[in-house]
Amino acid sequence: MSVRSVHIVGSRGGGGAERFYVRLVRALHDAGEPTFAVVQPGSAVAADLGADLPVTRVRMRSVYDPFARWQISRTVRRLEADIVQTYMGRATRLTHLGRRGRPVHVARLGNYYKLDGYRHADAWVANTAGIRDYLLDNGFPRERVFLIPNFVDPARATDPGALTLLRRALHLPDDALVVLGSGRFTRIKGFDVLLAAFARLPAEIGGRPLRLVLLGDGPERGALEVQAQRLGLNGRAHWTGWQADPGPYYDLADVVAFPCRRAEPFGNVIFEAWAHRRAVVTTRSLGALESTRHGDDAWQSDCDDPADLARGMAAVLADAGLRRGLAARGRERLVTEFGRERAVERYLELYRSLMGTDPSSGGK
Numbered sequence: 001m002s003v004r005s006v007h008i009v010g011s012r013g014g015g016g017a018e019r020f021y022v023r024l025v026r027a028l029h030d031a032g033e034p035t036f037a038v039v040q041p042g043s044a045v046a047a048d049l050g051a052d053l054p055v056t057r058v059r060m061r062s063v064y065d066p067f068a069r070w071q072i073s074r075t076v077r078r079l080e081a082d083i084v085q086t087y088m089g090r091a092t093r094l095t096h097l098g099r100r101g102r103p104v105h106v107a108r109l110g111n112y113y114k115l116d117g118y119r120h121a122d123a124w125v126a127n128t129a130g131i132r133d134y135l136l137d138n139g140f141p142r143e144r145v146f147l148i149p150n151f152v153d154p155a156r157a158t159d160p161g162a163l164t165l166l167r168r169a170l171h172l173p174d175d176a177l178v179v180l181g182s183g184r185f186t187r188i189k190g191f192d193v194l195l196a197a198f199a200r201l202p203a204e205i206g207g208r209p210l211r212l213v214l215l216g217d218g219p220e221r222g223a224l225e226v227q228a229q230r231l232g233l234n235g236r237a238h239w240t241g242w243q244a245d246p247g248p249y250y251d252l253a254d255v256v257a258f259p260c261r262r263a264e265p266f267g268n269v270i271f272e273a274w275a276h277r278r279a280v281v282t283t284r285s286l287g288a289l290e291s292t293r294h295g296d297d298a299w300q301s302d303c304d305d306p307a308d309l310a311r312g313m314a315a316v317l318a319d320a321g322l323r324r325g326l327a328a329r330g331r332e333r334l335v336t337e338f339g340r341e342r343a344v345e346r347y348l349e350l351y352r353s354l355m356g357t358d359p360s361s362g363g364k
Contacts, residue, residue, distance in 0.1 A: 112130075152334070
């Protein structure tokens with residue numbers, strides 16, 4: 001039985017949550033399910049969804065925008081939705097479907113949000129066990145709270161010639177060992193810790209120069225650039241800004257660093273690194289502790305500890321065999337536990353159970 005699902009996101013940016021939204025909506029559409037997107041006009045996701053997927057643009061000025069709320073309700077009725085899934089606070093607060101039944105409102109949470117704006121939904125999806133438990137601890141009904149981890153799409157290998165051109169564009173030596181940091185430049189992501197840790201590393205390891213590539217942007221970029229200059233990293237740290245296709249930058253890397261602070265709930269960057277068969281050095285954030293295994297598929301270091309993060313990066317950068325092993329086992333876990341097909345299957349199982357067509361699939 002097909003499921004008509006409408007997916008609503010109210011943010012304009014292009015961070016990890018938005019990239020996951022695009023991945024899931026595309027995956028459901030590609031699986032042949034009637035899938036519809038409701039997004040902000042001019043947003044990053046509007047550009048990334050593709051021309052073949054039905055998109056409705058609704059301007060969502062704030063969580064209290066009555067016209068947007070009316071437009072969303074009208075759009076849901078027009079599309080005859082079975083499931084309406086909302087992402088993050090703005091879209092969830094603006095989506096009110098009236099009496100319970102069909103359509104079913106599913107709110108997806110990828111962080112430890114304030115919960116007052118989520119309680120009116122019919123069911124809730126958490127992408128980590130920690131967020132699921134947070135919902136349960138705050139009185140959400142167990143039979144309506146579900147755990148479905150994120151996934152990333154299979155990675156396409158970058159043409160070697162294109163990688164050579166990218167190295168030249170970034171002014172990287174041909175033999176450089178490259179550490180990649182990817183994400184939104186906010187405090188929780190810990191890029192200040194990464195810069196401090198990288199500054200502790202030697203200029204070369206095994207006769208190869210070390211370079212840091214910072215993929216992303218955000219409100220702390222100016223402060224981070226000042227910090228990098230103060231640490232003497234000019235010429236060793238390279239800033240790329242946001243990239244619509246981050247894949248080549250992962251393929252350029254020898255190690256992907258994920259330096260987040262303790263409260264970081266997930267970590268799409270870890271999965272993206274594994275998809276590109278790259279070794280991960282991570283801090284012990286909540287999300288990383290749940291998704292990685294120290295010494296098996298990633299190297300873990302303490303949060304907010306540049307010295308420990310530097311030791312971890314040095315150990316992995318100095319040992320090509322260790323890098324290959326971490327990357328291979330991460331890739332294996334990605335395929336078996338966090339793959340695209342399994343995620344789509346789990347979402348469709350959930351949707352059908354909520355619609356009453358598969359009563360055996362209760363709360364998981």
